[in-house]
Amino acid sequence: MPFDYDLFVIGGGSGGVRAARVAAATGAKVALAEEFRMGGTCVIRGCVPKKLMVFASGYSEMFEDARAYGWELQEGAFDWTQFRTKLHAELDRLEGIYRRLLGNSDVTIFDARASIKDPHSVQLSTGQTISAKHIIVATGGRPVVPDIPGAEHGITSNDIFLLDEMPKSILIVGGGYIASEFAGILNGLGVAVTQFYRGDQILRGFDDEARSVVADGMRAKGVDLQLQTNVAQMEKRGDGIWVKDTNGVEKSYDQVMFATGRAPNSDGLGLEEAGVTLGRGGAILVDDYSQTKTPSIFAIGDVTDRVQLTPVAIREGMAFVETVFKGNPTKVDHALIPSAVFTQPELGTVGLTEEEAGKIEPVEIYSTSFKPMNHSFAGREDRVLMKLVVSKATRTVLGCHIVADHAGEMIQLAGIAVKMGATKEDFDRTVAVHPTMAEELVTMKEPVRSA
Structure with a gap:
């Protein structure tokens, strides 16, 4: 049949x-x-x-x-x-x-x-x-909502685009890329943003140095980021949502958004x-x-x-x-996938983190953090991070991590080099494009540490 x-x-x-x-x-x-x-x-x-x-x-x-x-x-x-x-x-x-x-x-x-x-x-x-x-x-x-008393009064990322009006204040619960991205978005739109994360630092799984730079940048822009903090209970009170956190602090918000996993x-x-x-x-x-x-x-x-x-x-x-359908057995290559996190500041990453690489083999870390020209002139405190994780034995660039404006655009191009197996010397032989932030990727001559 x-x-x-x-x-x-x-x-x-x-x-x-x-x-x-x-x-x-x-x-x-x-x-x-x-x-x-x-x-x-x-x-x-x-x-x-x-x-x-x-x-x-x-x-x-x-x-x-x-x-x-x-x-x-x-x-x-x-x-x-x-x-x-x-x-x-x-x-x-x-x-x-x-x-x-x-x-x-x-x-x-x-x-x-x-x-x-x-x-x-x-x-x-x-x-x-x-x-x-x-x-x-x-x-x-799909987004999942944690089992917390009163959690039914919260929303998820699915609901953000459907809101009738922007809240004046919001609590975002979670420390992953969705929570952290929306913290920056809503903060930029004029909402008073508080973010709870139960762990020691947001963006778990990303390079530790990079995620620290992102967290510091978010705080500098006005996000009230509270680590080792979670919602203990919440309930609807009047036009707002009353929240008691795991440290015993009580506060009300116009909205509570959960970004605690999918x-x-x-x-x-x-x-x-x-x-x-x-x-x-x-x-x-x-x-x-x-x-x-x-x-x-x-x-x-x-x-x-x-x-x-x-x-x-x-x-x-x-x-x-x-x-x-084509008779050509093809596996998907899930290794060395570049990705971007559209936090503010933005994060671009490909390959191994410093922590991951150090557990596999001896590595050298080339890293620099600085105020970019455009923000320095405007009087901002924003900082950029450019970081390479390099194998001591083969000199292969095992990971590249960027925190900067347009980091996603930069990491797409850096990802090609890393995927091809470029060495630190290949990066060094590349002439810098000046004046740019990304030129630091090819001008870092000495490692800042080994791992």
């Missing part, structure tokens, strides 16, 4: 859409189901709207700096309603592009929730059952009934080719909880098509 489709994709985010389009280009008959909006976390409630809010929040400092540079400007105010209207219009436009791309690729779209009925068929919320030779689960992840969207999909194994937190367990224990079912992106980055999900989708 023939299948209705060669491939059925569950989830219309970046990874699922790319897998569907590339598979269809091979001549395969492809369908995709999405229960919410096309574009997934990144386009609808993640990277794209967040980065636009980062841009918006930066203008408060730009106006101040402009006056320092001799421009006469009148004081202005941020209009959240105007920005939000334009933001959602842009998200609508992007969703339309995703739909057109799928349609132009001859991918059949089902605006419905899909679950797996058996290894070769899916059940839609419309009641329709569809068979497929291969199934990809690309349902992404969970894979694997619930209620019929995965385990179809023989798929789930791991910690509901992550779908897959092999190097994104294949589950059930040979006809694959999974990509955040639902597998490997590396939660949009470009990684896209790479995984393309590797799946190479493997299954």
Whole structure:
């Protein structure tokens, strides 16, 4: 009995859409189901709207700096309603592009929730059952709210873009990149921001020196960052939310936002009934080719909880098509992935941290921190960090960490060199571009320490 489709994709985010389009280009008959909006976390409630809010929040400092540079400007105010209207219009436009791309690729779209009925068929919320030779689960992840008394009064990053008005004050709970990014965004938009993190320093897993520079920069810009602090209980009181923290301090805020982790969207999909194994937190367990224990079912992106980055999900989708539809078994290379954290100050990173590298082999650390020219002239205290982690034995640059304006742009280019296995001497042979911040990456001659 023939299948209705060669491939059925569950989830219309970046990874699922790319897998569907590339598979269809091979001549395969492809369908995709999405229960919410096309574009997934990144386009609808993640990277794209967040980065636009980062841009918006930066203008408060730009106006101040402009006056320092001799421009006469009148004081202005941020209009959240105007920005939000334009933001959602842009998200609508992007969703339309995703739909057109799928349609132009001859991918059949089902605006419905899909679950797996058996290894070769899916059940839609419309009641329709569809068979497929291969199934990809690309349902992404979602924010989770901690089990704290009164936590139901808080919001998550999903809700930020939907607020009717900007709060005057907000408590952000968490120390990861989402919490820290929104602390900077909302602070820049004029909100009084307090951030709680239960650990010793924000951005756990990133280079210690780099995350300390980020934390200091956030505080200098006005974020009330409180470490070793968490919410003990909270409740709705009048127009605000009363919070008692784990140190016994009580305070009220207009909003409380939780950014305390994400969970894979694997619930209620019929995965385990179809023989798929789930791991910690509901992550779908897959092999190097994104294949589950059930040979006809694959999974990509955040639902597998490997590396939660949009470009990684896209790479995984393309590797799946190479493997299954092009007969070219392709593993996804998850090593040396450059990434950026759009905190204020911004962090760009690729490769090993100083702490990770030091546990593997002897390394030399080349690091410099300074006031960049543009901020120094404007009278700001912002500091930049440029850092290389270098193998003593091979001289290979094992890691590069940048804290600076546009660090994400810089790390994309530095990531090419690190991925190619460049040595410290390769960096040294490169002529500096002057005057720039990034020139420090090729002018640091002596290590500051060994690890």
